[in-house]
Amino acid sequence: MAARRNPSSITSFGSAQTVHQSICRSCSHTIRRRYASTAAAVAEQPTSEAPAPQEAHQLLAGVILSRPPQITRDLHPFEKAFFLYQKRLNERLALPFTRYLYYKKKTPNLLDFRKKLDQRKTPARDIGNYSAYSEHAWHDEPMVGAVEGEIEDVKEKLLTDEQPFPEDEDLDQVVAMEEKVIPDAPMPRTTEADKAGDEKSLNRLLQRTLYLLVKDGKGNWRFPSAPWDGVKKETLRESAERIIRQSAGINMHTWIVSNHPVGHFERPYGQNYITTNEAGATVKGEVTFFMKGRIMMGQADIKESELGVSDFKWLPKESIKEHVHPKYWASVDDILPSR
Amino acid sequence: MTTSYKYRPPKYYRGPLHPHQPPPPDDISSREFIPGPFTQPRLLETxxxxxxSDMLALCYTHVIPGEGLKDRGDRMRHWVGDSPYYENRPPKGPKGGHGRLRPIHKPISFKNIPELRKAVIHTHVPDAVENRGYLHSASMLLQSISGHRAEVHKAKMSVQEWGAKKGKHVSLTVELEGEDMYHFMAKLVEIVMPQIKDWPGVSRGSGDSVGNISLGLRPEDLTLFPEVEVNLDMYPPDKIPGCHIQIQTSAVTDKEARLLLSTIGVPFHDKVKKR
Incomplete structure (x- = not known):
């Protein structure tokens, strides 16, 4: 990687400040301004100490580009059972359903509602056949293996409820009910890409956050990253936008969430690779600052990648661990939301 | 007639020393038990x-290592002097701000990311003084969009010009928290707000300066709620009210509250400058 040796992107931390060796330039500037008067007093005293050897890092910017979850997560069986139980308790305790607010008297819709209500015994359509006011009201827990409360069952019940009652032979009623708009069934929670295991697709694992991972020229998987352009003095946000463009093409609508990095990864160089930059500082390693980004539209395109990207994948958090180096993973693990 | 023993909690609380104590309200046998939650709200999951995590990144404030936060000192004004009455006298509040202590704004960390606390729906029905039907209609409308029975409030004083009479029922409120609030906010932001015509969004000037944002809906906007839309013909057209919605957040500044609401999807518009 010739770009890594680019001296323009090598900088030293706190080059002007001997007191605050370990903090960044903007912080040291702030301190200098805040304590201008005291600093002037200190500056009068001649310092006899020799300047400490300067250390520097190669600066890189990285982008953690993610697609947020699109649908709610699957509920745990306990959550399902708990919610169903609470709904049935509510049937027993809530105010009665105000039927005449929703259905006018002597209308086909009210007749249809009554027939369906007789069948399922309760106004709620998603709790199965449960009568809150009968002598069996105590029997409010589903039996082992019952389908009540399962999402597929609820979906089916709600859709069936929208259809006219099957035994209706009254012509007027059928005509009136036909005018009603029957909603479509909801889309499935898994997609074709899920079945095919297509890791390049953004239309999969809808319940999870997907992160863009790219394969660099050396064959290592990592988040898109490149040296910070010190000549142009670009901000980290500008770097992140440039890196997305250069590594994954212009066919994505993205949003860099903040101006600050959300994490960093430090990689020390081997003994043979430690160099000295033009300012006389020892460049002992590289630091990647990760910016957080979201993809709104589009898809990555690596055909004209300027950063030598040879492959890309959209992966959930646990799959990233299998692709990257353990030390890399250790520095990004806490940045990535688990869902 | 049942023969088996059935526990019935006492109807009245008769003091802490009475042997027959009611169970705590979260006990199912309690008379005060309220069931729930029933769902995992989608907005809460989002x-x-x-x-x-986006708010955490957006609200980050850099603290210089080793420097810490600037200590702003004691906000209270203590009684300084030789008078013996100053001993143990409670300190005065800061100058200005009507004597109220404003909440201290701390930098946002993982511990205090702003979140939604409460949504209060309020409607004032001045016509209810003459005709109670307006109040009933408004009450049913609020009940159907919120899922809670609306609380009725009386006028505190008589005002001749407004036709307000002291003691008459004129307004309704519903306070929503937790699951119900999340469902209500999701409906408001995803179904109602996108359909409101010629509406630039919530004013950026809205807010009480401590992180609670208010907005108003006109009667025609309230009919966009799906629960009202299904049976719109059951409401008398002239008796559909407008309402105010106060969204309370845990943010202590309006800026952060607006940021939270815009990440959720509430559109904001800048104040139009008058020439």
């Missing part, structure tokens, strides 16, 4: 998995 908040947990997307919004909270």
């Amino acid at each position: 908040y947990d998995s997307v919004v909270a």
Whole structure:
């Protein structure tokens, strides 16, 4: 990687400040301004100490580009059972359903509602056949293996409820009910890409956050990253936008969430690779600052990648661990939301 | 007639020393038991998995290592002097601000990411003084969009010009928290707000300066709620009210509250400058 040796992107931390060796330039500037008067007093005293050897890092910017979850997560069986139980308790305790607010008297819709209500015994359509006011009201827990409360069952019940009652032979009623708009069934929670295991697709694992991972020229998987352009003095946000463009093409609508990095990864160089930059500082390693980004539209395109990207994948958090180096993973693990 | 023993909690609380104590309200046998939650709200999931971490990144304030936060000192004004009455006298509040202590704004960390606390729906029905039907209609409308029975309030004083009479029922409120609030906010932001015509969004000037944002809906906007839309013909057209919605957040500044609401999807518009 010739770009890594680019001296323009090598900088030293706190080059002007001997007191605050370990903090960044903007912080040291702030301190200098805040304590201008005291600093002037200190500056009068001649310092006899020799300047400490300067250390520097190669600066890189990285982008953690993610697609947020699109649908709610699957509920745990306990959550399902708990919610169903609470709904049935509510049937027993809530105010009665105000039927005449929703259905006018002597209308086909009210007749249809009554027939369906007789069948399922309760106004709620998603709790199965449960009568809150009968002598069996105590029997409010589903039996082992019952389908009540399962999402597929609820979906089916709600859709069936929208259809006219099957035994209706009254012509007027059928005509009136036909005018009603029957909603479509909801889309499935898994997609074709899920079945095919297509890791390049953004239309999969809808319940999870997907992160863009790219394969660099050396064959290592990592988040898109490149040296910070010190000549142009670009901000980290500008770097992140440039890196997305250069590594994954212009066919994505993205949003860099903040101006600050959300994490960093430090990689020390081997003994043979430690160099000295033009300012006389020892460049002992590289630091990647990760910016957080979201993809709104589009898809990555690596055909004209300027950063030598040879492959890309959209992966959930646990799959990233299998692709990257353990030390890399250790520095990004806490940045990535688990869902 | 049942023969088996059935526990019935006492109807009245007769003091802490009475042998027959009612069970705590979260006990199912309690008369005060309220069931729930019934669902995992989608908006809450979005908040947990997307919004909270984005807010943390957006609200980050850099603290210089070793420097810490600037100590602003004691805000209270203590009684200084030789008078013996100053001993143990409670300190005065800061100058200005009507004597109220404003909440201290701390930098946002993982511990205090702003979140939604409460949504208060309020409607004032001045016509209810003459005709109670207006109040009933408004009450049913609020009940159907919120899922809670609306609380009725009386006029505190008579005002001749407004036709307000002291003691008459004129307004309704519903306070929503937790699951119900998340469902209500999701409906408001995803179904109602996109359909409102010629509406630039919530004013950026809205807010009480401590992180609570208010907005108003006109009668025609309230009919866009799906629960009202299904049986719109049951409401008398002239008796559909407008309402105010106060969204309370845990943010202590309006700026952060607006940021939270815009990440959720509430559109904001800048104040139009008058020439």
